[in-house]
Amino acid sequence: xxxxNKVELIMKxxxxxxxxxxxxxxxxxxxxxxxxxxxxxxxxxxxxxxxLVNVLYQESAQRFMKKxxxxxxxxxxxxxxxxxxxxxxxxxxxxxxxxFFLETNKDAYFLNETSRKLLDExxxxxxxxxxxxxxxxxxxxxxxxxxxxxxLGAYLKLYQLVRTGSVEITKPxxxxxxxxxxxxxxxx
Amino acid sequence: xxxxNKVELIMKxxxxxxxxxxxxxxxxxxxxxxxxxxxxxxxxxxxxxxxLVNVLYQESAQRFMKKxxxxxxxxxxxxxxxxxxxxxxxxxxxxxxxxFFLETNKDAYFLNETSRKLLDExxxxxxxxxxxxxxxxxxxxxxxxxxxxxxLGAYLKLYQLVRTGSVEITKPxxxxxxxxxxxxxxxx
Amino acid sequence: xxxxNKVELIMKxxxxxxxxxxxxxxxxxxxxxxxxxxxxxxxxxxxxxxxLVNVLYQESAQRFMKKxxxxxxxxxxxxxxxxxxxxxxxxxxxxxxxxFFLETNKDAYFLNETSRKLLDExxxxxxxxxxxxxxxxxxxxxxxxxxxxxxLGAYLKLYQLVRTGSVEITKPxxxxxxxxxxxxxxxx
Amino acid sequence: xxxxNKVELIMKxxxxxxxxxxxxxxxxxxxxxxxxxxxxxxxxxxxxxxxLVNVLYQESAQRFMKKxxxxxxxxxxxxxxxxxxxxxxxxxxxxxxxxFFLETNKDAYFLNETSRKLLDExxxxxxxxxxxxxxxxxxxxxxxxxxxxxxLGAYLKLYQLVRTGSVEITKPxxxxxxxxxxxxxxxx
DNA sequence: TATGAATGAGCCTTCATTCAT
DNA sequence: GATGAATGAAGGCTCATTCAT
Numbered sequence: 001x002x003x004x005n006k007v008e009l010i011m012k013x014x015x016x017x018x019x020x021x022x023x024x025x026x027x028x029x030x031x032x033x034x035x036x037x038x039x040x041x042x043x044x045x046x047x048x049x050x051x052l053v054n055v056l057y058q059e060s061a062q063r064f065m066k067k068x069x070x071x072x073x074x075x076x077x078x079x080x081x082x083x084x085x086x087x088x089x090x091x092x093x094x095x096x097x098x099x100f101f102l103e104t105n106k107d108a109y110f111l112n113e114t115s116r117k118l119l120d121e122x123x124x125x126x127x128x129x130x131x132x133x134x135x136x137x138x139x140x141x142x143x144x145x146x147x148x149x150x151x152l153g154a155y156l157k158l159y160q161l162v163r164t165g166s167v168e169i170t171k172p173x174x175x176x177x178x179x180x181x182x183x184x185x186x187x188x
Numbered sequence: 189x190x191x192x193n194k195v196e197l198i199m200k201x202x203x204x205x206x207x208x209x210x211x212x213x214x215x216x217x218x219x220x221x222x223x224x225x226x227x228x229x230x231x232x233x234x235x236x237x238x239x240l241v242n243v244l245y246q247e248s249a250q251r252f253m254k255k256x257x258x259x260x261x262x263x264x265x266x267x268x269x270x271x272x273x274x275x276x277x278x279x280x281x282x283x284x285x286x287x288f289f290l291e292t293n294k295d296a297y298f299l300n301e302t303s304r305k306l307l308d309e310x311x312x313x314x315x316x317x318x319x320x321x322x323x324x325x326x327x328x329x330x331x332x333x334x335x336x337x338x339x340l341g342a343y344l345k346l347y348q349l350v351r352t353g354s355v356e357i358t359k360p361x362x363x364x365x366x367x368x369x370x371x372x373x374x375x376x
Numbered sequence: 377x378x379x380x381n382k383v384e385l386i387m388k389x390x391x392x393x394x395x396x397x398x399x400x401x402x403x404x405x406x407x408x409x410x411x412x413x414x415x416x417x418x419x420x421x422x423x424x425x426x427x428l429v430n431v432l433y434q435e436s437a438q439r440f441m442k443k444x445x446x447x448x449x450x451x452x453x454x455x456x457x458x459x460x461x462x463x464x465x466x467x468x469x470x471x472x473x474x475x476f477f478l479e480t481n482k483d484a485y486f487l488n489e490t491s492r493k494l495l496d497e498x499x500x501x502x503x504x505x506x507x508x509x510x511x512x513x514x515x516x517x518x519x520x521x522x523x524x525x526x527x528l529g530a531y532l533k534l535y536q537l538v539r540t541g542s543v544e545i546t547k548p549x550x551x552x553x554x555x556x557x558x559x560x561x562x563x564x
Numbered sequence: 565x566x567x568x569n570k571v572e573l574i575m576k577x578x579x580x581x582x583x584x585x586x587x588x589x590x591x592x593x594x595x596x597x598x599x600x601x602x603x604x605x606x607x608x609x610x611x612x613x614x615x616l617v618n619v620l621y622q623e624s625a626q627r628f629m630k631k632x633x634x635x636x637x638x639x640x641x642x643x644x645x646x647x648x649x650x651x652x653x654x655x656x657x658x659x660x661x662x663x664f665f666l667e668t669n670k671d672a673y674f675l676n677e678t679s680r681k682l683l684d685e686x687x688x689x690x691x692x693x694x695x696x697x698x699x700x701x702x703x704x705x706x707x708x709x710x711x712x713x714x715x716l717g718a719y720l721k722l723y724q725l726v727r728t729g730s731v732e733i734t735k736p737x738x739x740x741x742x743x744x745x746x747x748x749x750x751x752x
Numbered sequence: 753t754a755t756g757a758a759t760g761a762g763c764c765t766t767c768a769t770t771c772a773t
Numbered sequence: 774g775a776t777g778a779a780t781g782a783a784g785g786c787t788c789a790t791t792c793a794t
Contacts, residue, residue: 006754024212025297028789029756038755040791049789062273107208107352142364145354149345150368157341164295176330180338184372194779216764226780231765382775400588401673404768405777414769414776423766483728485585518687518740521730525721526744537709540671552706556714560748565783570758602759618777 007045015056019097023053023110054115061118064091065125077133078182084129085178088155096163103156122183123148129164139185147185154181194234195233197223203244203285211241211373240301248289249306252279256313265321266370272317276343284351291344311336327373335373342369383421385411391432395473399429399486430491435496436477440467441501453509454558460505461554464531472539479532497522515561523561529555571609575598579620580659587617587674618676624665625682628655632689641697642746649742652719658747660727669718687712703749711749718745 013035017026018044021102028049032039067087072080091098104111106119123145130147133139158177161167201223206216216237232280234240240271260268266270279286292299294307311333318335321327327335346365389411394400404425408415422428444463448456457512467474480487499521509515515523527543534553537543577599592613596603612617622736631651636644655662668675670683687709694711697703703711722741724730 002209022210022212024210031754039757039789040755041753043790044754049373105348109213140364140368142359142368143355143362145366146346149349150342150372151342153341153345154338154372155341157337158334160293160784161337166329166333176328177334178370180328183376184338184342184368188371215762217762227764228766228780229778229784232778237764398588400586403766408777415768415778416776417774420767420774481724483589485589514569516740516744518737518744519731521725522722522741525725526718526748529717529719530714530748531717533713533720534710536669537713542709543707552704553710556704556706556748558716559752560714560744564747591783603785604759606785608757613785653775697767 006035006041009037010042010045010052011056011059014052015060015095015097015100018053018056019100019103023108050110050112053110055110057101057104057111057115058118060098061122064098065100065118067091067120068122068125072129077129077136077138080129080133080187081182082178084126084151085181088152089174091172092159099118099156099159099163102152137187140187142185150184151181154184192196192320194223194229197225198233198240199229199247201245202240202284202289205290206241206244207288211237211296213376219314238298238300241298242303245292245299245303247287248283248286249303249310250288251282252289253306253310253313255279256310260313260317265317265324265326268321269370269373270319270366272314272319272339273369276340280347287347287351288346293375296316325375328375338372340371344371379529380489382411382413385413386418386428387432387435389478390428391436391471391473394429394432395476395479399484425486426459426486429486430488433477433480434473434489434494436489437498440474440477441494441498443467444498444501448505453505453512453514456505456509457558457561458554460502460527461557464528465550468535475532475539476536478528513563516563518561526560527557530560569604570599570601573601574606574609574616575620575623576661578616579659579664583661583664583667587672594735614674614676617674618679621665621668621675621679622658622682624659624662625679625686627658628662628665629682629686631655631688636689636693638676641693641700641702644693644697645746645749646742647746648690648715649728652716653738656723663720663723663727666716701751706749706750714748715745 003090010031010047012067014026017030017034028042029039031052035042042052046055046092059141064087072083075083088102106116109167113174129138130144133147136166155177158167162169167173198219201219202214205218205222215232217227219240220230223230230240236245239320252275255278256272260271263271276290280290294304300306314336315332318327318332321335346355350357355361386407390402390405391411392405404418405415407428410419411418418428422431440463443466444460448459451459464478468478472542502524504518506520509523510517531553534543538545543549554560574595575596578590581594581598592606593603594608595616599606606616610619628651631654632648636647639647643745652666656666670680675683690712691708694703694708697711698705726733731737
């Protein structure tokens, strides 16, 4: 078994557990068991539990950023929003546990400087987009982080319903949700 | 120093810490230090950490429910929404850390039966309101919990910005946010 | 309420609880509740929990010693044994909780020097008696503490059965037990 | 150092301390220090302090039962008594702290169902023996538990003297003690 | 390299003791 | 004198982290 494979196993297991149970309620032995490796092995690849969670966070952040960036240029604001919305959806679909990244607050006590900076990068990228929307008069004249909060907050709370099985995702449902979110931030 | 004073200090400290760090990452010694009381004192007033968190939750839930109920009858759906939105605002203003109640998931493992029942009551009360809105054709034809998630999710994420000082609350700002939320769930 | 009265209440309550639950499992608040006094009141009369238990022990020891001493002179060894046996019985009857004294080992970690010395006094008194029995050829030629252990050990173990209700005390039963104990230590 | 070694160290240390100070007055850190292991190590091998004490109790009970059972059939009552008496002696000699088992009351709050059942088995086995003695007219007509109490109570109290060094065990001494105990319960 | 036994700091909780009323 | 609220040291137990194999 290659080292990278072990790392992957550990990361996957951590992500699952952190998402399902939270950072504090997840123990290193739990992760080791889930990843089917020894406890000590985790420490061969990650300095500490905090390092691990930050690596995870950063990996997700990077993946999310890359996804958003792709084909995000040279399209209309409405198309951009559609893109953004489906990035969230795809991102969550690809790995349900990516939610961990989306749900973790910027000021979570276990995040380090690197993680926070990465989030800032994403925020700035989105800021550019939202600024354009505002200058074009398509989006409400609110701070970008507010617009993003409206979008992301609603999305996450909704996804909780999905995860608990209270709500089922269908294409028309997604379409309507996209419209809701769009209506929330666009000018009328 | 009166006993009630200590209870208040403990509750306030707990609420702050639970809101900021979450239940698991908050330790009893932390609470004691923040409340400036001895560790043992907390146990004079609360059976356990779990009792404490539930008392806090229920107190908030009750306060929120009472607030919403007042003047919630015999008004139009739009007016009802306005009422609801400003209940959230006032509730959060009164005690910033009331967010703890709003943010805590129903299935948080530390909530007891009483807490869950209380939340169910609130949910049902809101369901009646959202149903009326839908039957009048004013609100989108989505499940009530979805409509609530859209409203609450956005509000909470937004309030995080307020707490970190990234955004300042002003009357016109609130007015606009109310409109955003309303636009998200109303029919167009 | 006179001070001495409080002291009595506290001592009685302690004795009961120490006998029933043991020294470690008995808390000061428990004693206070049972004695119907405030927690702090106990510390007005006793320096510490350890002081309290030693006072109790010594009081019992003194009472037992006095009881044995009375009419213990100028009688035959057999009569002396009868006296001793019924001292145990009466002592236990008068206050069932006197058992605490009889059951507490000399090397119990909470006993202080004074308590140990008092027990030594009793031991010496009994030694005189047992020596006489041996020199008269009535008792087995074994160390006095051994003879006493045979008597007391059997008695205490038996009394446990009484307390759990497994065995009922009647006059003929006591008569037979006395004979058992006597047969154990007398010469044949 | 092998795992079984640690378990042994822990069990030995616990047994010593439980015997010397009792269950309540013995702390896990004490045991760890005595066994020269970390506190946490104890919990690798025993779920809880209560589990530990029960394992200890059951191990002793089993060892005692096995010892008594061997060559306990088809011998006279007097021979049976001799066997029983030397079982106690050997048992205590093998591990001085086996006393913990003999001294612990059946109704000790920390004993679990398994421990109690094991003691019941032993009690029943002895009951059969005592019944035979009574029906043959060799033993006093007293309940079996009373006869056992006479024997065991005396033995335990005696052994306390041995442990404190007040008395030294020699062959003739044991012989005489056996006779004492036998004289206590036999018919005359 | 991989492991998991071992560890001890730190958690929740209790309770002997103090002290302001 | 009497009280009981307040305290913090210490107990049982968990778990992040280390290290010998």
